[in-house]
Every structure is written in structure tokens, then in C-alpha cells.
Amino acid sequence: MNSVILRTAARVLLPLLVIFSIILLLRGHNVPGGGFVGGLLVASAVVLYAMAEGPRKARAIMRIDLQVLIGIGLLIGLAAGLIGVAAGEPFMAGLWFEFPAPGLGEIKVGTPLLFDIGVYVTVLAVCLHMILSLAEDA
Amino acid sequence: MDLLVASPILLHLTAGLLCVVAWKSVPAQRVISIVAALLGPLVAGLLLVTVHNSGPQTAALAGWPAPYGIVLVGDAVSVIMVALVAVVGLAVVVYAMGALDKPRERAGYHPLIHLLLTAVNGAFLSGDVFNMYVWFEVMLLASFVLITLGGTRGQLEGAIKYVTLNLLSSVLFLSAIGLLYGIVGTLNLADIAVKLPLVDAPGLKAVIAMLFLVAFGIKAALFPFFFWLPASYHTPPPAIIAVFAGVLTKVGIYSILRVFTLCFPQQLAEFADVFVWIAGFTMVVGVLGAAAQFEMRRILAFHSVSQVGYMFMGIAIAGVCLAQLAIDPAGDEQTGVLRQAAVVAVAGTMIFMLHHGVVKMNLFFISGIVMKLRGTAELKHLGDLYRTHPMLSLLFMVTAMSLAGIPVLSGFWAKLVLVRAGLDAGAWWLVGAALFVGSLTLFSMVKIWAEAFWKTTPADADKALAAHDESQGGPVPGVEPRAGQGANLTLMTIPAAALTVLAVAMGVGIAPIYRAAERAGEAVMNPDQYIEAVLDAEYLERLDEHRAALGLPPRRGGATVVAEADPTPSPEDPS
């Protein structure tokens, strides 16, 4: 496979896959999808990029140390649970906030979504970290 | 109170995750780690007192009531285990700061330890069988990473065995959960306990119970599932293995205790003889394994197997009592004796777990200090510590004697309570085995003492060690850098001394500990208390009506569930 083709494909696919993954994440609560699959999708996009450009560049485009990103993702998940506690509800209790969004009507945002974002970030960081580490280790 | 039950989990989880985020700064990790470790006993103590004063505490996570959501339960049994975790956590974090080499500390020791403690607490507090599985896996993976941390050849070899057998255990656990869900349609332990008698599938229930026994038995290192433990426990540095020895195998024992007394009391009674055999073999095989070893940590590792047998012995005795009660449930005076014996037996298991957690961890600590001082834990290369290190000798002697069950240290009471229960239950051979194994434990401990402490160091020890290193092409796996390289011996000795004092204090002040353990025994033998704390009264009433409709005896009365009549199947939905 020609690496030029691969590079071009990776560059084009990366943003597309990221957007698609965010859609999967946001809709996951109501139709199949969710944070896990979304995170995996982004990870595979970045892996594709790494295959084209090398693992170091792939790490570079993440702009944040993957190890730290794992921690952040997990902390988001934990925070989603702790928000409930702060509001006097049990740990992990789902809190929902409604606010009007122009053109879309009422939007409900809840801590379960935040939790799913935590899953998304964690999965993304974990998969990338593992594959890139292995790839770097000749 | 919701938060209080969850707090032992959340505390360590937060600490672990913050440490992950602070990956690049070891000092920051140390601060986070020690703060969490110090808060641990505080939180556990608070939980202990609360449960003592106002009975079992539950937390319905996310606000979904049991049995639909996940519920955490702190009852008399689990809070004792959580308290042990807190002590172990604090001691090991302090010790590691003195003992652990910099590369390993940089490679995520602190986050992993806290995540491990999170998972262990989770497994103890969870009231949901699948949630327990999840915590098991967190614990397992954290322990995998810790056991290989450093990547020496010995660590990797040991880890492969550790990982494989524990993964097999996980798969069995998962399959058993699936099969169980297939017949009772629920995952909540209390709900399973109530619904399982309604199902008429004695064979299937027995097999599922056996699968749980094997799955937990592998984690607990029971005979004949223990092989991974002696293969791996001596390979990582003591700062890592001490925490394994402190709490990990106990998770397996706790799970057997919880699941069998709550959900499978009938199977516990029916297969009490199997339990007795397993307990006896585990004790004997473990202690004989230790007798064949001449390296401190290997000896200690094999003894862990043997002592798991003691912990399991309490459960086996409880099973023997239940079996006899099931044969003859008439209310004569023997019934009272047997019931009490079962309670005492479980109390013995609890005390043994506490005692062993503290003492075995400390022995690994001490082996670590010896390794820092002499560069090896191989008995034939050691000697003279009695002359050169009186304080260390004292710490070892007291701790080792506690392990061997010498009064008036913690181990004595642990053994006494079990022996007492065993004699009351008429489990003569098991008691005989336990006592015999006790004397062999003494033999092993004295062997270490005579070889490492009393003996004169062999003149060629240094040369032999160097030659050994040479022949292995570098440092031997498990042989630490010589003479305190990069180690802070004071920081290593403080927790060792504190745990030694604790072993003595637990021995002298056994009364409150025994009472707590006895309450745990009563809680275990009267599962209704647990069930009623978890499930609401209305729900239970509906189930009880259903139970009556099936012609089953009423649920109340704890152990009487074992004397259950032949139920007739009903397609009806109890809820």
C-alpha cells in the first residue's frame, strides 16, 4: 500500500470519523451507539493516522499525554457520579437539566451523558495508548 | 448515609485517578497517596461505628432501588474487611515510600495500589453479584500490573501463571453469573437469596454453587486451585506483594462466605464434607509446601495457602453445622450448640482474615527489610541478624510467633476460635489437621529465625551470592540491590513496627475484635437481617406470599432455609 495514499486517506478520514464518533456518543442514550463505540472509532482513526505518519506524530496530534488523558477520562466519569452527591442525591444519580436550544427545542442534558463522555475519552485514550506503545516498541 | 458506604471505594478511586493524572510527578502522587491512605482508616472507622450502632447500611447507587440498581451494603461482615483494607493500605503506602525503587514508583505504583484498594473495597461492599465481578476484574488487572511492575524474568514467569489461572476463574465466575441470571432473573445478592429457593432445579443450583466455589477458590488459592500463588507471590518486591498477601486472597474467602451463606446455604450444608476436605487439604498442602522452601518469601507465600485453608475452615465448619441442623432440625439443645458453633466458626474466619492480613503483610515487610540489608532472602546466605539487628529480630519474632498462633498474639485467638468451633461441631479430623498444621507453621517460622537470625552468616555467602548473580547474567530475579540502595530503612521499619504492635494489641485486646467478628458470624448465619436491609418490606412481602403459595416454609429464621421442602415450579412472576 502506498503510504501517500494512506496519509491522504488518514488526513481526510480523521475529522470525519471524529465527528461521526461524537454523533454516536450523543445519540447513544436513545439508539445503539454510546461512548464506548464512539471512543473506539476515534481511536481507530488516530491509529490509521499513526500508520501513515508514525506513532510519534499521532501522539503529537493528541496534544496531551495519553496517560494523563486516561486519568482525565476516568475522572470525568467519576465526576459525573459525584455531581449527584453534591446535589444531595446518591452517588451516580442522574441529574437532568433542560434548556432551550435555538432551532432544536428543549434539550435535556444529564450527568449520564457526562458519564458517557468520560467513557468516550477513556476508551479513546486507552486504545491509542496501548496500540501506540506497542507500535513504538519495535 | 449513602455516601458513607460508598466512600471507601470513592476515596481510593479518586486518589488513584488523581495519581494517574499526576503521572509525571512522583512527589504529587506521594502526597495524594498518603493523604488517601490516612483518610482510609478514618472512613472505615466511621463506617464500622455506624454499622455497629445502627445495623447494616446500604447505598442504592444512582438512586435505583434494589434489586434493580446496584446496591452497596456495609454489614457487620463487610465493614470488618473494609477496616482491614484501610490498615493494609496505610501501612503499605508508608512502607513503599521507603522501600520501593524509583523506577517502579514512577511506573504507576501509587495509582495502581489505590485502584487495587478501590476494587477490593468494591468487592467487599457490593451487594450485586455482577458488580462484584466487575470489581474482581479491576482488582485482578491492577494486581497483574503490579505483579509485573519492573518486568524481571521471575516476575513475568510468575505473572503468566497468576494471570492465566485467575482469568480462568473470571470466566467461570462470569458463566456462573449468567447461568444464575438465567434461573432467577436477578443479580442482587439478597434478591437471589430470596428467589433461589423458589426455583426447583436442585442439580442446576448445586452446579452453579460449585462453579462459584471454583471461581472464588482460585482467587482464594484453595486446594487444588492454588498453584498460581506460590509461583508468583515471591517474585515482585515486598512493597507490592505485601498488599496482595494482606487482602487479595481474602476477597476470595469473603466471596465464598458471602455467596454461600446468603444465596447457597442449602448447598453449603449439602456439600459440607467437600468443604471440609478442601479446607484440610489446603492447610496441609500449603504448610508442607512451605516446609520444603528455603527462601523467606517463598516460605511466606506457601504459608498463605495454608492459612487460606484456616480461613476456609471456618466456612466449612459452619457448613457442617448447617448440615447437621438440616438432618435434625428439631429444637433440642444440640441445635443451639450447633447454631452457636456455626456463628463462632464464621467469627473465627473473620478473625483469621484480620490477623492474617496484618501479620502476613508484616512478614513480607520484614523480608523486604532483610533483603535491603543483605541483598537476598535466601536462608542459606543469611545469618547473624539476631546479633546485628536486635530491633528487626524482635519485630520478626513477635510477628512470626503470631503467625504460628503463639499466645497471646493475634494468631492464637484466630486459631483458638476455629478450634473451639470445630470441636463444638464435632469436626475432629479437621481440628486435628489444623493443630498439626499449626505446629508445622511454627516449624517454618523457627526455621527462618534459626537460619536468618541465629546462625552465623556463612563465610562464602557474599561470594556465593555474587557467583549466583553472575551465572544468571545479572541480578537474580527477586534479589534486590544490595545494602539499602536507595531505600529508606526508617520508613520501612515504621509500618513494620506499627503492625507488630497491632498484632500484639489485637491479641491482648481481643475482646472487642471478637465481638465484632461474632456479630459478623451472626449476620452471616441469619441472612434475613441482610436481606431486609437491602430489599424493601413491601417487595419482600410479595415474595413471601409467593413462597407460601409454593408451600415452602417461611423465610424467617436464618439457617432454617436449609431445611427446605420440595418446591413445585410455578410460571408466575413473583414481582
Add this chain to the structure above:
Amino acid sequence: MIIGSIAIIALAALLAPWLHRWLGWRAGYVLALAPAAGFVYYARELMGVAEGRALVSTLEWLPELGVSLGFRVDGLSMLFCLLITGIGTFVLMYATPYMKDYALRGRFFSYLLGFMGSMLGLVVADNVILLFIFWELTSITSYLLIGFDHDRLAARKAALQALLTTGLGGLALLAGLILLATAAGTYEISRMGPISGDHPLYVGALVCILAGCFTKSAQFPFHYWLPNAMEAPSPVSAFLHSSTMVKAGVFLLAKLNPIMGETALWDTLLVGFGGFTMLFAAYLATRKTELKPVLAYSTVSSLGIITMLIGVGGTYGTLAAMGYLFAHALFKAALFLIAGIVVHATHEKNTEKLGGLARAMPFTALAAVVAGLSLAGAPPMLGFVGKELLLKAGLGSANAIPAIAIASVTGVAAALTVMAAFVVVWKPFFGRKPEHAGHAHDDAANNDDASNDHGHHGHGDHAPHEAPFTMWIGPITLGVLTILGALLPVYFVDAVVKSAAHDVLHNAAAIEPVARTVYEGTSLAAFDMLYISTPLLISLGALAVGLVLYVLRKPYRATTELLAPIDRVGPLRMYHWALDGVVALAKRQTRFLQNGSLPIYLRFVVTAMLVLVGVALLRTGGLGTLRNDLDDLGIVEGILVLMMIAAAYATTRQRSRLATIAILGIVGYAVALIFVLFGAPDVSMTQFAVETLTVVLFVLVVYHLPRFALFSNRATRLMDALIASVAGLAVGALVLASSAETSIAPISWYFNEHAYPAEGDPAGRHYAYGRNLVNVILVDFRSMDTLGEITVLGIAAIGVFTLLRLRPDREPFAEPTGAATFGADEPDHKRASQGEGERPHREGSA
């Protein structure tokens, strides 16, 4: 106050090392104040106790298990208290100069005092568990003391031997005491009534308790450890291994005599073992030539006598037991101390090379004579009184064992003991010193019980000289007491021995008239015995025979040497055989079970699981109904499942690594498709993604691993296939049984009810606000599971990272040096990109 007497000694034990650092070797004198204080306390209470007012003190400890700090000093305990504190004081005074040249003296005093406190606790404990606690503590402190000279292998071995033997007995004792307490209904000895021999627990309790007592008191066949324990410094031998600890066993026998002693079994066992031990050990003593072994075997013999006497029972027997016990403690402690002085002064242990020391060491010689006479049982010593009573008891015994037998055995043993007394007292002090007495130990034949009392090597001057005052005052006082004891019965026999015997007898009232006839009316009780009687004749005969044996000791030893081969099958051999056997068994077992082969472990575990499952099925009568719905089968799903089965099977047959991995991928994708077909799209998506990732990882890694080799032979493979098939069969059957069981509806209906609110639903009800139930369960109903799940993921990533970066063969966390690969595997596999942009990169940014 009872607790106080123990506490002060325990405190002294704790402070000993510090005190020693501060005061130097003289610290021992200060420490001796602790037992002395105890002695004063008990001496003051003596008369009250003798009049039947026992000292009692009880504190709660663990009432749920019947454990209390219950202390009670009755006559029997009082006898021991006085011995322990009194002899203890002398021993400490003696040890202070004796241990002057030893290293680590502070710890020595710590152990010795620790032992003293434990022993005191043992004899005053009223609660059986408390008693056991102190019992074990004496074993441990004894271990530390025997092995005190820890550089020598012999000392370490002897310490281990003593600890294991008494330790194993101790564990049996624990069981026995619990059984006893269960049978008696109480853990307090003073509240226990007599237990009938018919009680179901009686025999078990008896056997266990006797095992404990016999090991501790060195009764045959457990006597071997005591002579070897003479590795300890002499003060220890005097205190632990003659006068106090070894008497713990007979103490407990005496204590339990009123409770368990009314059966023929009790009497027979005690008389049998005690009598045999008495005779056998007396014989062994005569065959030794070194000081301490002779004394040690004679101690074993004496312990046998006391055991036998408790078994004989009755008024005479009991009085004799207590009298002899008292006398023995005094004179044997004295003799050991004297032996220590002799060896200390001459550096010679062999009596055949000693002689004429009386001139140089007059005080020691005096003490030796007095104690020796008592040992020999010559009038007017307390030892004589004891032996007279013994013979009387034997002759008057109404026991199953004929009185004549007891009396004659006793007579023989007495004669042998007389000879031993001559060997240890007459020969060193008054005998002729051989001309060429060197210090070389050429007497190897008699050296098997290596006794080595060295420690101080003032090499240069070997001329014997008198020991310091604090060393000989103890033996002299103790010796003199054995005379006074016989001459002044009011203070000794009445107050101490009689009141002790009183507590040992079942029917205590019987003691009064007899005691009167024995002792009353004369202050010279001992001469009461001088009326011509059978016991007296036997006694005198024994003296005469003993003397003759002493004179003829050389031919005697030569003769008995012929019997030496018997030693080779003795109990000591059994001990070594058992110990070696255990270690050999341990090694064999470990080689068999912990053999290092993971496949074997796995087979073992799986087989064990199958056995357990099999047992479960056999006992419960099988799985019941299995679901069978093969008739309701869709084409697509059927093909999929068959593919899955075929692929799973195919993995086991493949020889190529990549092909195997590809087939594994097929299994995974087929599973994913099944999920889709049966209404689980989320799972399916995840399964697809995960399967792909797993294959990628596999390929990345497998690239570095060698090709499959065929390691195992055909038989192994067949066996594995069998085990695996049975397991597979079980799994399949279980699934069918489980899915056939549908009597209880699952809890999932609740998720459906609470996932999404209907229009106009009353506010306040809890909802998850999601339509995808699987996702709602994951992020809301069971979000804790998911939190755990992503934590696992995070840990896995950390694990992979550290595994790859932290390794012994590289700098910690060095950046990888080679070019990155993406799994270029085999030539035909060209997917790889070599990562052109990648340069070797060393700056540590990890």
C-alpha cells in the same frame, strides 16, 4: 496482687536489656529483686493458703469464649509459686556472674525473666485457656534460652527439638483443654466437678491432655528432648529443665487429678508411662559420664516418679508426689548449679576426668554433698522422705497394677539413682583425679548428648578455684532446705506439701488422719521412717546396690554398652525420622503439585472443577429438563452458529499462527452477528470493534513470537481433548438447563418502566430519560459497573505501557530506540508501513 507478682517479673523482663545497658553485667542482681519480691509475697500468704484460704483474683477478658484472667492460688499452686520465685531468685543471682562473659546478656535476662513470669502465670492460672497461654509462653521462652548460644548448630537443633516436641504436645493440650471445659461446662478449673469416665468427651480430652503433659514433662517416649536441652547455659538447666518448666506437665496432671483422675484409664496410663520412664531414664543416667547428661536423665527419671505417683494416687501416693516434687526441685536445681560451677571452674565436663575438687571449692562441695544425699534418698534428707512415701504408696497401692511390681521397679530405679548421685557428687569432689586428665574430649562414645557449657574462656589458668558467693549461696541454701524440710515439717511438709496434696486428692478429707500418723508427734518426721519396715529395707538395699554399682562402674558401663544398639531405634530416632520424613514428604509433594508447568496446573484445576460438578450432579440427581428447540431454527442463524462451531474447532487444528488468529477473528465476528440477530446491536457493535482491535494487537505481538511447535505427544493431546470435551459438554448442558428454567421473571421489566417518561407523567418519579435500554443500563441503572469497566481499561493501558517501558534490560522509561513497526509479519502480508517519519528518538518525555 497475683497479677502484680507476674507483672513485676514481666516488667523486669522488658526492662532487662535497657537495665543491662545501663548497669552492665551486674544488672542481674537488680533484676533478681523482682522474683524475690514475688517470693516474699507468696511466703507471707503461705499460712493462709495452707489453712484453706485460696488467693483468688479474676478479671474479664473474653467471656464469650470462656476466657478470663482468672487466677487462683491454692496449696498446689502455692508450692510451685514458692519454688519458681525462690529458686528463680537464686538462679538470677547465680547467673549474673556466670553469664559475665557471654554476649547479649541483656536479652538472656529478658528471656529468663520472661520464662519466670510465664511459669508463674501457668501455675496460678485458674482458667484453662489462660493456663494454656502461659504454657505456650514457657515453650517459646525455653526455645530462646536453649538456643541462646545461637552460633552453635547443636544449640539451635536442641532448641528446635524441644520446641517442636512440646509445641506439638501443646497443640494437643489445647484441644484437650477445650474438650475438658466443654465436658465440665466451665473454663474455670476451680469450678469443674469430677468428670465421669463415661462422658463421651472424656477419652478424647484425656488423650490430648496427656499428650501435652507427657511431652512437657519429658515422659517416655518424649523424653529425648530434655537431655538435649542441656545445650542451654547451666542456670537455665537448673531453672527450666529441672525444677520448674518440666514440672508444668506433672503440675497439670496434679491439678486435673481431682477432675479427671477417678478412672482406671487415668491411673493405668500415668502409672505405666511414669513407671517406665522412671526406670528407663534411671538406667540411661547411669550410662552417662558427663555431669549434665547424668543429671538430665535423672531428672527425667524423677519426673517419671512423680507422674507415677499421681497415678498411684491415694493419700500416700499424693503426699509422696508432692513431697518428692518439692524435694526434687530443690536438690536438682542445686546440683545443676553446682555442675555449672564445676564446669565453669575446670572447663571439664567428664566426671571421669574430675576429682578432688572439695579442697579447692569447699562451699560448693558442701552444697553438693547435701544435694547429692537428697538425690540418693539418704536419711535425713527430704529426698529420703519422698522416697519412703513413694515406696509406701507403691506397696499400699490398691491399684490394678500389682503393688509388688511398683515397689520393685522403684527399688531398682532407686539403686540406679544412687549410683548416679555418686557419679555427679562423689567423683568430682572426693574421687581421685586421673593422672593424665587432659581436656581433650576423647570420650566420644559418651559424648552423643553434647553438653557444652562454655562461654567464658579464661584460658591460661585452669586451676580450680571457689566460685563467687552469689554462685554457691544458692545451691547451699537449697541443699540445706532439703534437710530442714525433713526436720521441720511444720513449716515445710505441713504448710507446703500437705496443703498441696490436699488439693490434688479427690477426697481431701482422707489426708488428715494419714498425715497425722506420718508427721505428727515428732518434729523429726524423717526419723519416723527409721522403724524397720519394708520400705526402709528397700531403701537401704538401694543405697547399698547403688554404691556397689558406682564402685564397679567401669565393668557396668562396659556391660551396658552391649545394649547400646537399642538406642538406635529409640524415640530420638523416631523424632528425626518424623522430621526428615515431613521435609522429604514436603519436597516430594512440592515437586509433584507445584511442578512449574502451567498446562499441568490448568489440567489439575479443570479436572478438579469437573469432579466437583460431577459430585454436585450425582448428589442432586442431575440437571433435570434441558431445553430443546432445535425444531425452531432460522437458516441464517443456524449457518452462523455452525460456522462458529467449526471455526472454534478449527483453531485447535491449525498449525499456522496467523491462520489461527484469523479463524479466531471469524469466531468473534460470528458471535457479533449472533448478537445482532438476537436484538443486541450495541453488544454487536462493541464486539466487532473489540474483535478487530484484538486481532490487530495479536498480529503486532505474534510477529515477534516463534512458530507453533508441537510440544506434546499424542497421549497427552488425547487426554486434554477428553478433559476439554467433558468441560464443554458440561457447559452446554448447563446453558440448556438454565434456559429451560423460566419460573421467575427477570427484573428487567423495571428498566422498561423507568427508562422514559410518558407524556404528562406525574413529576417526581425517577426516570433515566433514555430509549436505548442497554445504554441506559450501562450509564445509569448500572453505571457503577461501567465505571469499573473503564477503570479496568485504564489500568490495562498503564499496564501495557509499563510492561513495555519498564524493564530490567533497559534504562527505566527510555524511549524505544528502534523504528516503529505496525506489524509487518510475513512476506505475503504487506499491510505494514514502516513509519517513515519516525526517527530514533531518545529524549525522555515519558
Add this chain to the structure above:
Amino acid sequence: MHTLLAIAAGVMFASGLYMMFRRSFVKLIIGLVLIGHAANIVIFTSGGLVRGAPALIPAGEARLPDDPAFTDPLPPALILTAIVISFAIISYTIVLVRRAYQAIGTDDLDQMRSTDK
């Protein structure tokens, strides 16, 4: 269909175990993956199979209709969690095996006996 899937689970379990009994690292992991799949099928099948109706509440409805029957959503949720967990553990194990091979120089499990004696 239950029957067929149960057979599949059995075969997968048996094949997995057989692979684990071999002495090769790679086969060991393949075995682990296979018995992992088997466990998922066990959960899925024991919980009861329903064709084609995922537990998705249709737009505009508040709950699932009673007809057609829907798949019990709990087993899929459990399986999803289990899949992810086993993925994490398997990937760790794969790397562990690679490191072990590098350190020990063989992929024969029976050559790794230095830590048991």
C-alpha cells in the same frame, strides 16, 4: 436455537480449554479468548433468546410494546461490560506474553519453571 447456541458455547469452551492446555504462549491466549466468547454466549443464551427486537423504546412511546417480545436488555448490558473488560485483560496479557518471550527466550510454558520449586 438455544440448543444450537449451547452446543456452540460448549464447543468454544472445550476448544479454548484444549488450547490452554497446550504449551505455547499464543495458544494459551487464543484459548483464553475462546472461553471468554463462550462465557458471553452462556450469559446470552441462559438469559433467553428473542429474535430481532432490541430493547429500544420507539420514539413517541414511553415504554416498549408488549408485542413483539423484546430482548431482555440486562444480559446484553452485562455482556457489553464483560467484553470490554476481557478486551482490556486480553490486550494486557498479549503484551505480557510478548515481554515474557523476550525475557525468557522461549514460548514453551514448560520451560518457565524458575519461580516454582
